[in-house]
Amino acid sequence: MKYYSTRHLSTEKASLSFGDVLFSPGYSKDGGLYVPEEIPKLGNEELVEWKDLSYRGIVKKILRLYTSPSELTDDDIEDLVSSSFQDFENPDEVVNMQQLEPNVFVAELFRGPTLAFKDLSLNILSKLLEFYLKKEKERRLTILVATSGDTGPAAAHSVANLKNLDLVLLYPLNRVSNVQELQMLTMDAPNIHVVAGEGTSDDLDVPVKELFCDTDYAVANHLGSLNSIQWGRVVLQTAHYIYVYLKCCSRIGRPVTIVVPTGAAGNVAAGVIVQTMGFPIKLVCSVTVNDIVARAHQNGDFSIVDVVQASLAPAMDIQAPYNVERVMYLASGGDSDAVRQAMDQFEKCGRTILPAVLLDALRRAISESVAVNDQQITDAIQKCYQRYHYVVCPHTATALHYVFNRITTSSRKGSEKAEEEEEVLVCLATAAPAKFADTIQSALVGVNPTNRRLEQMKMLHESNPRPAKHTLRRGDDWNAQLRQIIADI
Numbered sequence: 001m002k003y004y005s006t007r008h009l010s011t012e013k014a015s016l017s018f019g020d021v022l023f024s025p026g027y028s029k030d031g032g033l034y035v036p037e038e039i040p041k042l043g044n045e046e047l048v049e050w051k052d053l054s055y056r057g058i059v060k061k062i063l064r065l066y067t068s069p070s071e072l073t074d075d076d077i078e079d080l081v082s083s084s085f086q087d088f089e090n091p092d093e094v095v096n097m098q099q100l101e102p103n104v105f106v107a108e109l110f111r112g113p114t115l116a117f118k119d120l121s122l123n124i125l126s127k128l129l130e131f132y133l134k135k136e137k138e139r140r141l142t143i144l145v146a147t148s149g150d151t152g153p154a155a156a157h158s159v160a161n162l163k164n165l166d167l168v169l170l171y172p173l174n175r176v177s178n179v180q181e182l183q184m185l186t187m188d189a190p191n192i193h194v195v196a197g198e199g200t201s202d203d204l205d206v207p208v209k210e211l212f213c214d215t216d217y218a219v220a221n222h223l224g225s226l227n228s229i230q231w232g233r234v235v236l237q238t239a240h241y242i243y244v245y246l247k248c249c250s251r252i253g254r255p256v257t258i259v260v261p262t263g264a265a266g267n268v269a270a271g272v273i274v275q276t277m278g279f280p281i282k283l284v285c286s287v288t289v290n291d292i293v294a295r296a297h298q299n300g301d302f303s304i305v306d307v308v309q310a311s312l313a314p315a316m317d318i319q320a321p322y323n324v325e326r327v328m329y330l331a332s333g334g335d336s337d338a339v340r341q342a343m344d345q346f347e348k349c350g351r352t353i354l355p356a357v358l359l360d361a362l363r364r365a366i367s368e369s370v371a372v373n374d375q376q377i378t379d380a381i382q383k384c385y386q387r388y389h390y391v392v393c394p395h396t397a398t399a400l401h402y403v404f405n406r407i408t409t410s411s412r413k414g415s416e417k418a419e420e421e422e423e424v425l426v427c428l429a430t431a432a433p434a435k436f437a438d439t440i441q442s443a444l445v446g447v448n449p450t451n452r453r454l455e456q457m458k459m460l461h462e463s464n465p466r467p468a469k470h471t472l473r474r475g476d477d478w479n480a481q482l483r484q485i486i487a488d489i
């Protein structure tokens, strides 16, 4: 399996290995994102064979499909995957399925060490990085991550204390939850360097992308990424879609609709890969008032507005959803010319109207999109608690908002829609409610979601409070400051 950029020229051949892509700056030289030359397709028989696989079993299959045996042998994969997920609540059943209605489920993807869905992919990704670093002892990596809240803690937890690897972690000051901030600040490892920035996560993405796109600098300084520009992370996220499908489909071949709380579209990009592999999943994106993905999907308006609004679901408050590029590429069957033209225009002007070929592709891949405001998030948290005595985080609530509307519409349509009733709906629960306790407490009087790990962490911080090592002040030259931080490591 070889890789190239979403913006490759039609004459270009894919030449990079999985390891090359893993250790490259997230973006390719031409500004695009890495994708495999083709997505492996599975037939119905294979889907049936996969039906009873465990989560680990699915990860092994994925790694085999997307890497060459010459770089990762079957034994390597076996070793890597068997030692993974040890710090999850239940290492053998890392995703918990919660059934709300006969045909409605919540897939709890947050049962890992930092209580966010990112733990699922980063747990394996860090093992892969370690594997390559051990194999080539001279190899070094400086990972640069800008987080909107959950990638930061999960990335720090997964790579803490790894040799020959440093993590420079940028988070937007006052725009992440207290818990998320503490999860980063209390990470006690010499290779983690936390940087607070006075801006939004989109603002932080700007200098990060500048450093990645300065190819000579990025290569000389061994820059790498754990954000979802990183192909390794996106491909490992396919495991939870496959797991959900195999667990919930009424029978192999029947569709399952998966509702995805969406920000930068890395998670949904993994869903589109799974669709392309042949799993009959329908994808719905729920977004916050920062609705660029919904506007792009609904009418081709791929344009950034002036201000990122702070919503109750901060990890989804994104205006530049970089993985839409991968989604359009995959859904259009690899139309790199159309993708390059659209993305060039988007990057130059902050806006573009998607051409029909990409808009149609986006609509084929994503069945529906819905923008959910704060009041609707609160209503969904309340309704879910009243109906099922079940608490969801504000991000997950955006997906439940869609599901509640859907349930109402189908019951209005009545029983003549038997076909539709058979449809299974699954909401991806992307973070634990305890991470957003303030929001939950204001929505649900008397309910205080807690978590043992978080309580320990708060106590640790109270006994030894620590600010971020570095701060990027508004108006300063962040690009130069980041270069200095990296040089000082």
Ligand SMILES: Cc1ncc(COP(=O)(O)O)c(C=O)c1O
Binding pocket: 116, 117, 148, 149, 150, 151, 228, 261, 262, 263, 264, 265, 266, 267, 268, 315, 316, 395, 430, 431
């Ligand atoms: C809790 C939570 N939900 C949803 C998302 C959105 O995921 P993506 O950016 O891959 O669309 C994130 C990403 O940061 C998240 O942390």
